[in-house]
Amino acid sequence: MSEAWQEWIGRQQQVDDHIRESTLLAMGATLDGIQQDFSRNGIVPALWHWLYFLDKAPQTQLANDGHEKRGNFLPPVPLPRRMWAASKLKFHSPLRVDEQARRESTIKSIETKEGKSGSLVFVTVDHHVHGSKQLAISEEQTIVYRDHSKDNSKVTGRKVEESADFEKTIAPDILLLFRYSSLTFNAHRIHYDRDYATDTEGYPGLIVHGPLMATLLVGALQEQHPDKKLESFEFRAMKPVFDLAPFKVCGRNPDDEGNAKLWIADSDNELCMQATAKLKI
Numbered sequence: 001m002s003e004a005w006q007e008w009i010g011r012q013q014q015v016d017d018h019i020r021e022s023t024l025l026a027m028g029a030t031l032d033g034i035q036q037d038f039s040r041n042g043i044v045p046a047l048w049h050w051l052y053f054l055d056k057a058p059q060t061q062l063a064n065d066g067h068e069k070r071g072n073f074l075p076p077v078p079l080p081r082r083m084w085a086a087s088k089l090k091f092h093s094p095l096r097v098d099e100q101a102r103r104e105s106t107i108k109s110i111e112t113k114e115g116k117s118g119s120l121v122f123v124t125v126d127h128h129v130h131g132s133k134q135l136a137i138s139e140e141q142t143i144v145y146r147d148h149s150k151d152n153s154k155v156t157g158r159k160v161e162e163s164a165d166f167e168k169t170i171a172p173d174i175l176l177l178f179r180y181s182s183l184t185f186n187a188h189r190i191h192y193d194r195d196y197a198t199d200t201e202g203y204p205g206l207i208v209h210g211p212l213m214a215t216l217l218v219g220a221l222q223e224q225h226p227d228k229k230l231e232s233f234e235f236r237a238m239k240p241v242f243d244l245a246p247f248k249v250c251g252r253n254p255d256d257e258g259n260a261k262l263w264i265a266d267s268d269n270e271l272c273m274q275a276t277a278k279l280k281i
Contacts, residue, residue, distance in 0.1 A: 005110040005121075008075040013105045017052040019044060021097050023183065027051055030179040031219070044095040046222065046230050047215045049129055049137055053103040054185040065196075066187035075110060077121045079145040081201075084210045085122070086142040088234040095129065095136040104128045108140070121145040148202070157239035157270040160263060164250035166224050170216060171246045172208045180212045205242035210273070213241065216249045217262040217275050224253065228279040231258070235275035241266055254279050 027048055057068035070076035095101060108124040122144050129137040174192065181191045189196040190207045197203045214235045222230065241247050245267035254260040258281040264273035 005075045005077070009107055009110060011073065011107045013073045015053040015103045015105075017054075017101055017103070019052060019095060019097055019099050019101055023051050024048060024097065026179075027183055030176065030183060031216075042097045044097060046091065046218045046233065047089075047211070049095055049101075050211050050215070051183055052101065053129070056185065062187060066189040066193075073105070074107075074123060074125075074143070077123070077145040079119060079121060079147050081146050081148065083144050083146075083237070084141070085144040086234070086236040087211075087214070088140040088232075090138045090232045091230055092135045092137065093131065095131050099132040101132070101136070102130045104130070115146070118147040157266075157272065160250070160265045160269050160271050162252070162261070162263075164248075165253045166220060167248050167250040168216075168220050169246045169248055172206075172241065172243045174206060174243060176212075177206055177208065177243060180209055184209075184211070203240065203242065205244040208241040208243065208247070210235075210237045213247075213249075213264050213273050214275065217251065217264065217273070218277065220249045221251050221260055221262060221277055221279075224251070225279060228254075228258070228281070230277060231280050232278045233275065235262075235273055237273055239266070239270060239272040241272045247272065254281070257281065 024044065055068055057072075061069050063069050065080070065082075067082055104127070106126045108126045109122075110124075111122045113120045113122065122142055125141045125143065127137075127139040127141060128135060129139070174194075178192050181187070186209070190201055190203065191209055192206065194206055197206050214233075217235065218230065218233055222228075241264065247267065248265045250265055251262040252260055254277075258279040260277045260279065262275040262277060263271055266272050
């Protein structure tokens with residue numbers, strides 16, 4: 001299948017946006033204290049750039065799952081499910097409140113694999129976010145497309161064996177998921193439409209957004225080390241997290257080179273997201 005998508009590799013998109021403080025205030029309210037003092041330093045907290053440069057597809061261009069119909073910027077992969085699987089980010093310079101910014105995106109690769117649940121298509125996109133003066137963030141994002149699974153209610157993962165230096169428990173109620181969906185203009189119904197998530201997709205509950213969990217991981221690390229600059233961060237989703245039980249945001253303190261391990265564990269202590277971060281020492 002990958003050969004069919006070769007013409008999509010190299011496709012580019014550019015989106016301009018204004019870094020409005022009102023959006024950051026709304027995010028701070030949504031995270032209920034898990035935030036940084038951007039009002040004082042004027043710097044957008046790490047990963048909060050995901051609140052900008054949003055796809056604004058017209059209502060008539062949405063598919064039944066809430067995603068934009070395929071074939072605009074991303075290739076028209078026929079597999080029905082699309083998820084944000086992973087990202088690798090580098091932070092070059094601050095993105096500041098009230099500046100004009102631009103995100104330049106390029107499709108880097110499209111790869112087909114066979115997994116336990118069937119065919120998988122991985123689309124990797126390079127993003128470069130520029131502030132008004134210079135490059136602020138570079139990101140490699142991987143999106144996975146897959147077929148419907150026979151039973152999504154019995155997804156299991158491996159147990160977390162590592163002990164945490166710090167952890168925080170999050171109760172992902174429907175209000176948190178709805179607010180984050182609204183802030184990111186994300187109409188994917190698995191995050192807020194319980195009937196759709198359970199009856200159509202076969203999940204036991206609503207799914208917690210991957211980028212929301214990644215944001216919580218970075219926020220927890222920076223709460224522990226507020227004076228350290230974040231140089232890079234990467235994460236990979238391992239298992240869905242549902243709104244049916246609290247989950248834990250966990251991490252180890254950085255080593256002598258500034259490298260820190262982070263992870264999300266569900267109520268069964270199974271690994272749902274693994275991540276690494278590098279702080280400037």
